[in-house]
Amino acid sequence: MQAEQISIFLENKAGRLSEVTGILWQNQVNIRALAVADTTDFGVLRLIVDDNAKAEQVLKNAGFTVRKTKVVAVEVADQPGGLHSILEMLYKSGINVEYMYAFVRQSGDNAVMIFRFDQPEEAIDVLSQNGVTIVEGARLYTM
Amino acid sequence: MIYDIEYETMPREALESIQLRRLQATVSRVYATVPHYRKKFDQAGIKPGDIQQIEDLQRLPFTIKQDLRENYPFGMFAVPMDNVVRIHASSGTTGKPTVVGYTSRDINTWAELMARALAAGGATRGDIIHNAYGYGLFTGGLGVHYGAEKLGASVIPVSGGNTKRQVVIMRDFAPTILTATPSYSLHLAEAAEDMGVSFQDLSFKFGIFGAEPWSENMRKEIEEKLNLSAVDIYGLSEVLGPGVSIECHEAKNGLHIAEDHFIAEIIDPVTEEVLPHGQTGELVLTSITKEAFPVIRYRTRDITSLNPEPCICGRTMVRMDKISGRTDDMLIIRGVNVFPSQIESVLMEIDGVEPHYQMEVDRKDNLDTVTVRVEVSQQMFSDEVKELQRFEQRIENDIKELLGISVDVKLAEPKSIARSEGKAARVIDRRKI
Ligand SMILES: [Zn+2]
Numbered sequence: 207m208q209a210e211q212i213s214i215f216l217e218n219k220a221g222r223l224s225e226v227t228g229i230l231w232q233n234q235v236n237i238r239a240l241a242v243a244d245t246t247d248f249g250v251l252r253l254i255v256d257d258n259a260k261a262e263q264v265l266k267n268a269g270f271t272v273r274k275t276k277v278v279a280v281e282v283a284d285q286p287g288g289l290h291s292i293l294e295m296l297y298k299s300g301i302n303v304e305y306m307y308a309f310v311r312q313s314g315d316n317a318v319m320i321f322r323f324d325q326p327e328e329a330i331d332v333l334s335q336n337g338v339t340i341v342e343g344a345r346l347y348t349m
Numbered sequence: 350m351i352y353d354i355e356y357e358t359m360p361r362e363a364l365e366s367i368q369l370r371r372l373q374a375t376v377s378r379v380y381a382t383v384p385h386y387r388k389k390f391d392q393a394g395i396k397p398g399d400i401q402q403i404e405d406l407q408r409l410p411f412t413i414k415q416d417l418r419e420n421y422p423f424g425m426f427a428v429p430m431d432n433v434v435r436i437h438a439s440s441g442t443t444g445k446p447t448v449v450g451y452t453s454r455d456i457n458t459w460a461e462l463m464a465r466a467l468a469a470g471g472a473t474r475g476d477i478i479h480n481a482y483g484y485g486l487f488t489g490g491l492g493v494h495y496g497a498e499k500l501g502a503s504v505i506p507v508s509g510g511n512t513k514r515q516v517v518i519m520r521d522f523a524p525t526i527l528t529a530t531p532s533y534s535l536h537l538a539e540a541a542e543d544m545g546v547s548f549q550d551l552s553f554k555f556g557i558f559g560a561e562p563w564s565e566n567m568r569k570e571i572e573e574k575l576n577l578s579a580v581d582i583y584g585l586s587e588v589l590g591p592g593v594s595i596e597c598h599e600a601k602n603g604l605h606i607a608e609d610h611f612i613a614e615i616i617d618p619v620t621e622e623v624l625p626h627g628q629t630g631e632l633v634l635t636s637i638t639k640e641a642f643p644v645i646r647y648r649t650r651d652i653t654s655l656n657p658e659p660c661i662c663g664r665t666m667v668r669m670d671k672i673s674g675r676t677d678d679m680l681i682i683r684g685v686n687v688f689p690s691q692i693e694s695v696l697m698e699i700d701g702v703e704p705h706y707q708m709e710v711d712r713k714d715n716l717d718t719v720t721v722r723v724e725v726s727q728q729m730f731s732d733e734v735k736e737l738q739r740f741e742q743r744i745e746n747d748i749k750e751l752l753g754i755s756v757d758v759k760l761a762e763p764k765s766i767a768r769s770e771g772k773a774a775r776v777i778d779r780r781k782i
Contacts, residue, residue, distance in 0.1 A: 272730075
């Protein structure tokens, strides 16, 4: 049920982000979602793309430090309190969210959020039991 | 195996009384026969008779490489040329070479010490020694050669170079001990691989590597690629050649100094103050048995520390740590002596860090600041920012603990630190003093 995400180490220097997007564009890799977490001197760029293997390879070849990480894509009702109710379920079950960010496309009427959990399997169980839809990787990459 | 049980395992008290007697004799002799030492001792107001205990050594002036150059070629010899049977010289990349001489007794002492060293490294008289140290003015080749013969082993005087022939000899003669510089040993491994010869099929058990500084990581690499147990040997021609100190293969944790022939001190290279055991500084050596070329408090410019703890091998001789750098590379930061190699050792200890780093030293508001940029490797890269920050913090803490200075660690992208000839420039000092 988990999806794959590409994480890239970036120094906070002008133009590094566009270098990454440029390399992916030249190699016909489509970016589905993107988030940057940064500090004063470095950042971690997280990407959902349509071809993980290719993205990892071309970025490594270009000298970037790249790794694949597992995330969970969750459908969130596009209405007030939609995200809140999901966070409540996780909190009550003692599951921590390491980070999260929004996916660009909608799934029907729902928004999609990308989550990184400390206990992903447990999180998937809790959410499924509460009727929340998890978007599988294969569907996510082509949404 | 311990080659010379009597001396190598001698109780400290007995050893120190021998040291004092030999030191007194050496000081008297150099005062009488070497004008340079007589002049220096007179300037310092010291007579040979003032050496009453080993600590009195500290009152004697240091000898530096420049002193040897000024007395080029034979001015520091303490015997007439009639008694000199061998001359070696170290290459002078920055000036005249340093020339040293040996009497026939010196050659014998050296052979004894090299026999001890080879035995400590795992060799016995039944072994075949492939000696790939260069033969010639350099002391490595002949030093090992005489020691191997003294030990009673069979020595192949293959010397350096002609690597393909070396691989054939290694395959056909089945030597069991390899003596070489650590970098050449890795070169041999590559050449063997290219020729389809696997070290797994060769007969090597032990390797004794020296003549250049090498790290624990390099030891791991050599032991894996060459399928043998590797120890470090130390020496310098000004003091003897190889055989001044040797790691025992049992502990591989520091090099036993032949203290019945040399007295070792560690000094602060700036204040020249003698440091206690355990502290890192410059190694200073005094020879106490050499005839042709004795040296008094010779500043080696090598950075190490001394460990007097008893060793599992049974030797009582003090151990020096693997050489971690040269005083020439030293920086003074907020009054603290810092060697880039110490930063490197911190990084090496943290698993997964390739030691690609750069120290940037600046002076802001009259205060020295240090930024250490460390390239992020694939293994250590975490997707989570707080993990990466924890990692930076850990390096900062480890450096603070080892060096006593606060530095700012910044993670950098791979290959972002400029390299020349494949090596990163370790230090950028922007202070204008
Ligand atoms: Zn030992």
